[in-house]
Amino acid sequence: MSFLSRIMNIKSKAHFSATPRGARRAGDGKARFEGTLKRSGAQAKSRVGIIFAGFTVAYLVIGGRLVEYGMAKPETVSSIMPSDNLLASRPDILDRNGQVLATDIRTVSLYAEPSKIIDPDEALEELTSVLPDLEPKSTYRKLSSKSHFQWLRRQLTPRQQSQILALGIPGIGFRPEKRRFYPGGATASHVLGLVNIDNRGIAGMEKYVDSQGLADLAAVGMTNDAKLEPVKLSIDLRVxxxxxxxxxxxxxxxxxxxxxxxxxxxxxxxxxxxxxxxxxxxxxxxxxxxxxxxxxxxxxxxxxxxxxxxxxxxxxxxxxxxxxxxxxxxxxxxxxxxxxxxxxxxxxxxxxxxxxxxxxxxxxxxxxxxxxxxxxxxxxxxxxxxxxxxxxxxxxxxxxxxxxxxxxxxxxxxxxxxxxxxxxxxxxxxxxxxxxxxxxxxxxxxxxxxxxxxxxxxxxxxxxxxxxxxxxxxxxxxxxxxxxxxxxxxxxxxxxxxxxxxxxxxxxxxxxxxxxxxxxxxxxxxxxxxxxxxxxxxxxxxxxxxxxxxxxxxxxxxxxxxxAPLLGVQPKFGPDGSATLVSY
Structure with missing residues (x-):
């Protein structure tokens, strides 16, 4: 018998001799196999539970944050306001005969998006060619800032808007607004008062109109661009x-x-x-x-x-x-x-x-x-x-x-x-x-x-x-x-x-x-x-x-x-109030 054959024979004998009696050996092998399967199944269930719990916690966190964001007050970015507020109408103010004393007219305001402006120096130079009274230092600071929005000029005329549009400056835009207009100028200024840049009454009957609820509605965003019922005053514009x-x-x-x-x-x-x-x-x-x-x-x-x-x-x-x-x-x-x-x-x-x-x-x-x-x-x-x-x-x-x-x-x-x-x-x-x-x-x-x-x-x-x-x-x-x-x-x-x-x-x-x-x-x-x-x-x-x-x-x-004639007061002449006849 060759050497290799003898070695294989010895190993084979050694394997079988190291094991206890046959019946007992077979039973132990089966038990060990079943125990391994049970442990593997338990570990798989634990892992699935952990994964499910992790997803549940993640969704709860996301849901909670969404609720928190929904309950929070909206943040104001730069000086921009919601478009509804910008376009909110004020009622016309009329004299006792229906003559318009104050009304809203549509206008636009100029703004910049600095992040989209390529060359602030060139943009400033072109804008001042149309709006020479723009303050150079503050305007340049706005144009070169890292913000996403900056007001440059409120309430432009149509001519100014068209001239700026023709320049085609990237990052420059217009936002629709309303401006208060007083056809009579200074005629009734102390009665009518005036509004601020955001079309809110700050004096006179303009302030009174806001005090009657218009300002509160605007503050909670319940105003819109709808035409409001005019306010008639006791003032006679002629008088x-x-x-x-x-x-x-x-x-x-x-x-x-x-x-x-x-x-x-x-x-x-x-x-x-x-x-x-x-x-x-x-x-x-x-x-x-x-x-x-x-x-x-x-x-x-x-x-x-x-x-x-x-x-x-x-x-x-x-x-x-x-x-x-x-x-x-x-x-x-x-x-x-x-x-x-x-x-x-x-x-x-x-x-x-x-x-x-x-x-x-x-x-x-x-x-x-x-x-x-x-x-x-x-x-x-x-x-x-x-x-x-x-x-x-x-x-x-x-x-x-x-x-x-x-x-x-x-x-x-x-x-x-x-x-x-x-x-x-x-x-x-x-x-x-x-x-x-x-x-x-x-x-x-x-x-x-x-x-x-x-x-x-x-x-x-x-x-x-x-x-x-x-x-x-x-x-x-x-x-x-x-x-x-x-x-x-x-x-x-x-x-x-x-x-x-x-x-x-x-x-x-x-x-x-x-x-x-x-x-x-x-x-x-x-x-x-x-x-x-x-x-x-x-x-x-x-x-x-x-x-x-x-x-x-x-x-x-x-x-x-x-x-007196405008107010309908009839003149009276003579001792009894009758008209005096005069011959020429």
Whole structure:
């Protein structure tokens, strides 16, 4: 037997001899095989479970993040806004006759996507060829930034858009927007107010419109490009234009630093016209926030001078402390508490109530207030709405000022218009109550019917007081010595009261620097409209005099001559009111 055969034989024997007895050996091999299969199956199930759990956790994380993103507020990228907000409409604003005062026009704004701009220097050079007023440094910084969006210029003209399109600059685009347009320019600027660059109201009736819910809707994205119902105002554009013309002319004639006026419906409280000058063009509101562009009629407070004598006399008549026949001693000045009260045009004699009004006697007015008493005086002015803030739609309304403590000297000086500062609109409102039947009606810039006005009107003076005040107003214009004679307009039965108040400069009244006003109504037989005009610090006037009778008074006459026919007031001539026939 060969060596290799012997070795194989030995190995074979050794294999079988190392194993226990046959039956036992076979059983153990089968057990070991079955155990291996079981372990392998268990491991496979564990692995599938782990994989399933892993996928479940991953999907839960992804789902949770999606919910988190859905609940989070949207982020604003650069200065861009959602297109719905950019295109959200504002309602047109109309005058009482349907003339458009403010409307939206479509425009576009220029933007850049810096990541797509190839050469910022070249892009800047081409853009400034169309828009030369672009600020080079800031524009270059935007064009070369790493952001994805930058505004370059808001609200372009169609011509500017077409010229920039023709340049074909990569990364430059246009976004549609809306711009507020005011066809009348500055004519009614202080009433309408203005909007900001995002077409949101920030002053005047534009701000009032937003305060009625438009701004809240825009904030939550519930506005769209749909046409909104127009807002109609009580303003008559024709009367507004005439009033502003007279103010501009008066400023030039009398060299004042400011002027203003209001035309008020005496029975409804509707503001038919309100103007303050200097004003601004809301289409180009560069100077809208300048201090001299203040709405002096409703947002400025002034000592209204002798116009307050109308309220002082009405107070005495209403309380019954005097009648039109009562007399007051004006023969010499009054001395009280170290102060001297004297008359500007002293008559140095005893005056009736009518003469106190016509001659505008400070002494007589002070004695009337003294006869009524401090508490009753303050209560009457409060009743007339002269000591509290007006309630009206225009946001720019100032609160009046008065002494913290009313002393006897305060009551006496307030009687002739020094010591209490009110807004001119407030004075016109109170003046209307003296002639319209005795009803105080808060002014409104929205249409209001006579019936609606009657529901909110408050009776503040007696019918007999109204009758007497109408007579006094009319006498002051028709009598030769009346301070209001230059306001007379033939056929329109004008009445009124002047007010010349020396201005306070650093706490002292300065002679020659006046705030002049004229409070008037027409026709005095049945007053329909109240007109108040004032001019601040005029340097000259008619007959080279800068008092109210020669500045504000003739301005009122010019206003009434122009607006009375527009308002439908029929002129009356002759003693019985019939037309006078003239032969040529």
């Amino acid at each position: 507004q234009n005439a009033l502003r013309d007279v103010l501009v002319d008066g400023m030039q004639r009398y060299q004042g630093i400011g002027a203003g006026g209001v035309v008020l419906n005496a029975h409804t409280g509707e503001v038919v016209a309100l103007a303050s000058y200097p004003d601004f063009d809301p289409n180009e509101p560069t100077h809208a926030l300048d201090p001299d562009r203040l709405n002096r009629v409703s947002a400025g407070t002034y000592e209204m001078g002798s116009t307050f004598k109308a309220f002082t006399i009405a107070m005495g008549l209403d309380y019954g402390t005097m009648t039109l026949n009562t007399t007051f001693d004006a023969t010499k000045p009054l001395y009280i508490g170290g102060f001297t009260i004297h008359d500007f045009h002293g008559t140095r004699r005893v005056l009736t109530v009518d003469e106190v009004f016509v001659h505008s006697s400070n002494i007589g007015a002070a004695r009337m207030a003294d006869a009524v008493g401090i508490d009753a005086h303050k209560a009457f002015l409060q009743r007339m709405g002269l000591l509290s803030r007006m309630d009206t739609e225009l946001p720019e309304v100032a609160s009046p000022s008065q002494p913290r403590t009313w002393k006897r000297i305060n009551s006496m000086t307030i009687a002739y218009g020094h010591g209490v500062a009110t807004t001119p609109l407030q004075t016109a409102m109170a003046g209307a109550a003296l002639v319209n039947g005795g009803y105080l009606i808060q002014p409104t810039f929205l249409p209001r019917t006579r019936e609606a006005a009657d529901k909110i009107a408050v009776k503040v003076v007696k019918d007999s007081t109204v009758r007497d005040m109408r007579k006094l107003f009319r006498d002051n214009v028709v009598e030769s010595v009346g301070s209001g004679k230059q306001a007379g307009v033939p056929g329109f039965d004008v009445g009124g009261k002047t007010g010349t108040a020396e201005k306070l400069v650093r706490g002292r009244y300065v002679n020659g620097h006046n705030f002049n006003a004229f409070l008037s109504a027409f026709p005095m037989s049945d007053p329909q409209y109240v007109v108040l005009v004032f001019i601040d610090d005029p340097r000259t006037g008619e007959r080279n005099s800068n008092i109210a009778g020669n500045t504000a008074t003739p301005m009122v006459g010019r206003v009434i001559a122009r607006v």
